[in-house]
Amino acid sequence: MNETHDPQTKSWVTSANQPGCDFPLQNLPFGVFRRKNHDDGGIGIAIGDQVFDVRAWARDQGKSSAEFALLTEPRLNPFLAAGPQVWSAARKALLLLLREGAPQRELVARYLDSVSNVEMLMPMTISDYTDFYASVFHATNVGSMFRPDNPLLPNYKWVPIGYHGRASSIVISGTPVKRPSGQRKPTTAETPTFGPCAQLDYELEVGAIVGQGNALGEPIPLKNAAQHIFGLCLSNDWSARDVQAWEYQPLGPFLAKNFATSISPWIVSMEALEPYRTAAFKRPEGDPQPLPYLAEEQDQQHGALDLWLDVYFSTRKMREEKVAPLRLSHGNFRDMYWTFGQMVAHHTSNGCNLQPGDLIGSGTVSGNTKKARGSLLELTWRGAEPISLPTGESRKFLEDGDEVIFRGYAEREGHARIGFGECRGMIVG
Numbered sequence: 001m002n003e004t005h006d007p008q009t010k011s012w013v014t015s016a017n018q019p020g021c022d023f024p025l026q027n028l029p030f031g032v033f034r035r036k037n038h039d040d041g042g043i044g045i046a047i048g049d050q051v052f053d054v055r056a057w058a059r060d061q062g063k064s065s066a067e068f069a070l071l072t073e074p075r076l077n078p079f080l081a082a083g084p085q086v087w088s089a090a091r092k093a094l095l096l097l098l099r100e101g102a103p104q105r106e107l108v109a110r111y112l113d114s115v116s117n118v119e120m121l122m123p124m125t126i127s128d129y130t131d132f133y134a135s136v137f138h139a140t141n142v143g144s145m146f147r148p149d150n151p152l153l154p155n156y157k158w159v160p161i162g163y164h165g166r167a168s169s170i171v172i173s174g175t176p177v178k179r180p181s182g183q184r185k186p187t188t189a190e191t192p193t194f195g196p197c198a199q200l201d202y203e204l205e206v207g208a209i210v211g212q213g214n215a216l217g218e219p220i221p222l223k224n225a226a227q228h229i230f231g232l233c234l235s236n237d238w239s240a241r242d243v244q245a246w247e248y249q250p251l252g253p254f255l256a257k258n259f260a261t262s263i264s265p266w267i268v269s270m271e272a273l274e275p276y277r278t279a280a281f282k283r284p285e286g287d288p289q290p291l292p293y294l295a296e297e298q299d300q301q302h303g304a305l306d307l308w309l310d311v312y313f314s315t316r317k318m319r320e321e322k323v324a325p326l327r328l329s330h331g332n333f334r335d336m337y338w339t340f341g342q343m344v345a346h347h348t349s350n351g352c353n354l355q356p357g358d359l360i361g362s363g364t365v366s367g368n369t370k371k372a373r374g375s376l377l378e379l380t381w382r383g384a385e386p387i388s389l390p391t392g393e394s395r396k397f398l399e400d401g402d403e404v405i406f407r408g409y410a411e412r413e414g415h416a417r418i419g420f421g422e423c424r425g426m427i428v429g
């Protein structure tokens with residue numbers, strides 16, 4: 001850790017110093033924004049309730065400096081490709097501009113705008129998207145419903161299971177999600193029918209953004225995997241459960257998943273998350289140890305992250321009646337069976353190449369308790385236990401007009417609290 005993690009350092013942007021603020025000086029997440037309908041957008045940093053227009057700053061003031069030169073690009077990809085030294089130098093330079101007593105304060109203040117005045121865009125071009133299945137609790141819950149006799153398949157504790165998702169349908173938080181149609185066959189029906197999804201669901205996930213990639217044919221060993229991840233965001237892997245149940249065998253998810261995936265707009269760097277690293281999930285007695293290419297001391301000691309993840313929910317009626325969004329779940333990312341390092345090492349172990357800006361989804365984050373279940377499928381047990389809402393409504397799955405809001409944050413004794421902001425999406429018919 002370094003001076004950018006010091007919890008005592010305050011910003012001259014006073015909103016960043018408020019307790020509970022997601023974006024204090026210790027966070028400095030990267031995003032791409034534009035002033036509403038104003039231009040094509042560029043890279044910015046969230047600080048308190050403000051956005052620092054790094055693109056304009058770099059263009060006007062700092063283009064000769066290596067740490068800011070790549071931040072004049074329209075998206076983060078060239079910066080991501082530059083690697084940890086450049087990321088770290090930029091973070092430190094930003095700290096020096098935004099901390100209390102910064103000599104350039106008055107000049108920098110001209111490059112701030114209120115978050116409420118800007119529109120967030122996709123922070124990077126995502127060439128490829130892979131979604132893992134790294135929560136053993138989620139895998140066991142889903143398996144119990146889809147295959148009661150055989151909930152957890154025998155490969156689960158050996159292989160970080162994943163599938164290749166669809167990059168073209170990844171959308172930024174706030175983008176409405178259109179209910180997909182698809183083929184589904186209730187167990188009681190003889191034949192399938194085609195029509196609107198009747199079991200639409202969310203999946204609470206953490207997304208890792210790839211920094212430097214690897215050449216085709218050259219695996220990333222686990223000991224180097226952490227250096228290839230730039231940062232994390234929140235991700236909603238919207239899922240059509242009725243379509244999924246019918247289509248998923250034998251090749252895995254397809255149209256049940258690829259109609260939309262939402263991500264939160266601010267990418268929190270791994271450097272900002274350093275204080276919240278923690279030991280990898282402790283495998284229960286009797287579970288196999290990971291194979292050697294998935295086992296490494298540093299990763300076992302510090303490869304997991306202590307992040308709290310909450311799901312909030314509102315219906316159209318709740319909003320009309322001014323009822324606040326209801327929290328549906330509260331879980332922690334440290335409960336994942338596999339670390340992001342293991343996922344990167346496994347993904348590239350056959351020589352598959354990752355590219356800067358690729359999105360790697362963790363899989364649904366579910367914990368050991370009912371409160372920590374990261375999907376409606378699990379919370380309602382496939383509709384058997386509907387959720388009661390303050391308006392008298394109830395839900396088994398998502399209805400049109402429903403809005404799902406993810407929030408995430410890290411806090412630990414002796415360190416600042418930092419957050420991810422929100423990942424939102426509303427269902428439209």
Ligand code: MN
Pocket residue numbers: 131132203205237361363364
């Ligand atoms: Mn998923």
